[in-house]
Amino acid sequence: MPRFFIEPSQVRENRIVIQGNDVNHIKNVLRMRPGDELSLSDGRGTDYFCRILSMERDQICLSIENSWKSYVELPVKLYLFQGLPKADKMEFIIQKAVELGVYEIIPVRTKRVIVKLDEKKETKKIARWQQIAEGGAKQSGRGIIPEIKPVMGFSEALAYAGNLEGVLIPYEKAEGIEKTREMIAGLKGKKSVGIFIGPEGGFDEAEVEAAMAAGVLPVTLGKRILRTETAGLAMLSVLMFEFEEE
Incomplete structure (x- = not known):
């Protein structure tokens, strides 16, 4: 229908x-x-x-x-803090993140981001990305249209994430998968959870340290190296499965 x-x-x-x-x-x-x-x-x-x-x-x-x-929404609001990727990867990320139940997507400008958007281009990009979010919401039967926020600097994004009940950041030096499972299980019952995903070059070491100092939990996505357009979707899939109700 x-x-x-x-x-x-x-x-x-x-x-x-x-x-x-x-x-x-x-x-x-x-x-x-x-x-x-x-x-x-x-x-x-x-x-x-x-x-x-x-x-x-x-x-x-x-x-x-x-x-x-609506019975399709998750009991938790998932926030994806996505380091700006190259080319049209952001469109793919937004479409799939909406299908997986994301509540809000925050594009983040990090030290290793290659994409440079001036104010005029950014306004057009946000409008385009919001259209994609709406299309994804229609296709997947969502009860809401996830909002695409304006691009934030890393420090601004950390401050914004400070209002959430739990925040994760995939990090290659994080402890093993069992520790990650414990952390994710510990989020059960939270009403808002954020995920920080780096751009193609990953996060700068200082950014990861700043995130952890702010209370962001480092997790592992396994032994394989995932692209930026895969990492966030993998995390959202795990959280969707963890939080989904009957």
Whole structure:
């Protein structure tokens, strides 16, 4: 069933009015007609099962047949602090991270980041990345659209992560896998967990030391060396499995 996101303000008693780009998609791409069914989410955790009542040139009116709290979201908010990668790797990371249940993605400018974004390019990139997050949320049936934050410096990102209940950083010098399993199991019941992932060149030693001094827990991802676009997704997969409820 086609799925779209709306703003809570579009819900009017037992009706929902869709406007903007989605109107064209519903009418001309999906070729839907009055009586057809749609799945909608207000992006705040409420889902709606709707039926098309009428279709006008610039808006579509739907009746709310049923509504419920989204059951697909994890009980923990996962924050991915991603060192800026080269080329279009960030788009891939965002798409897959959204599928794996991430709550928020924070692009981070570290010492070994190669990509340089000026203010104009950054604004366009963030807008593009947010579109990808929305597309990933629609495809995977999410109850929210994960937010892509503006690019932060490493110190700023550490300060932002200080508000979370638990933060991890994969590090090649971390203790063995059993210690990592203990740390991850110890996060059970936390409401917010962050993950710091370095860019292609990894984190500078001083950055790792600063992170650990701030209370970030070093973990291992095993004996193999993972690319930046793999490491974060591996961590999210582990945490999704650990926190997922029935």
